[in-house]
Amino acid sequence: MKTVLCFWSFLLITIVATGQTLKEVPILETQQLKKGLYRTFEEFQTNNPSEQGDLIIKNRSLAAQTYLLAHPNELIFRDESGQEHxxxxxxxxxxxxxxxxHDNGLNRLDATGYYCLYTLHGMQPSRNYINQADMTVNSLSAPMVIHKVVNIVTGKILELSAYNLKKYILPQDNDLLVDFRTAKEKKELLENYICRFNQRNKPFLQ
Structure with missing residues (x-):
C-alpha cells in the first residue's frame, strides 16, 4: 500500500510542477452507456459512438465456425428496406x-476498469487426418478460448498471461507484483489480479 501511495504522491507532484490536467476516463464514469457503433477506440473511451441505427449481432452456425473457421458472430446493419449489411x-x-x-467476432467486455477483461471464442485448425474412405487429407478444428485485457488509457490489447502480468501490468503496482510472484497456482489467479489492480489503481487521461 505504501508503494501505491508513493506513486500517487509522485503523480500529483508531477501534475502540479508541469501544469498538466488529468481527466477521468468518460466510459468508466458514465451512468448511461450510449448505444451505437464505435469506429475507433477513442469513441469507446469517451462513450461517444459515432454511428447508430438498426445494429444487431448475428451468430454464425457451428458448421461455419468448424469447417470454415469463421468468426462466431458478426455485426449487421439493417437499412430502412430491411436489407442486411x-x-x-x-x-x-x-x-x-x-x-x-471487435476481435475475432464480437466479444463482450466482462469487466471494465484500468484493464477491461474479455474472452475470445473461436476455432483453430489443430491437425490433419486421413479419411480412410477416399484417402483424402482433411483438417480437424479445435475450440479456442483466449482471455485478453484492454488498457483503458492506451487501447493496447494483451493476452492475459502470467508473463504479461509480470512484464507489463503489475510493475505499475509493486505490492501486487510482489504478491503475484509469491502466489501459487498463478494461472487460476490471473483475472483475480486484474480485478485487484483495477480496484487499487484509477486511470486518467492527460
Whole structure:
C-alpha cells in the first residue's frame, strides 16, 4: 500500500510542477452507456459512438465456425428496406447495456476498469487426418478460448498471461507484483489480479 501511495504522491507532484490536467476516463464514469457503433477506440473511451441505427449481432452456425473457421458472430446493419449489411472496420459496439470489442467476432467486455477483461471464442485448425474412405487429407478444428485485457488509457490489447502480468501490468503496482510472484497456482489467479489492480489503481487521461 505504501508503494501505491508513493506513486500517487509522485503523480500529483508531477501534475502540479508541469501544469498538466488529468481527466477521468468518460466510459468508466458514465451512468448511461450510449448505444451505437464505435469506429475507433477513442469513441469507446469517451462513450461517444459515432454511428447508430438498426445494429444487431448475428451468430454464425457451428458448421461455419468448424469447417470454415469463421468468426462466431458478426455485426449487421439493417437499412430502412430491411436489407442486411455486414459492418466492417470498427473497434466495437454497445447495445446500451453491454460493450463488445471487435476481435475475432464480437466479444463482450466482462469487466471494465484500468484493464477491461474479455474472452475470445473461436476455432483453430489443430491437425490433419486421413479419411480412410477416399484417402483424402482433411483438417480437424479445435475450440479456442483466449482471455485478453484492454488498457483503458492506451487501447493496447494483451493476452492475459502470467508473463504479461509480470512484464507489463503489475510493475505499475509493486505490492501486487510482489504478491503475484509469491502466489501459487498463478494461472487460476490471473483475472483475480486484474480485478485487484483495477480496484487499487484509477486511470486518467492527460
Amino acid at each position: 455486414k459492418v466492417k472496420n470498427f473497434w466495437g459496439y454497445c447495445d446500451g447495456k453491454n460493450i463488445y470489442i
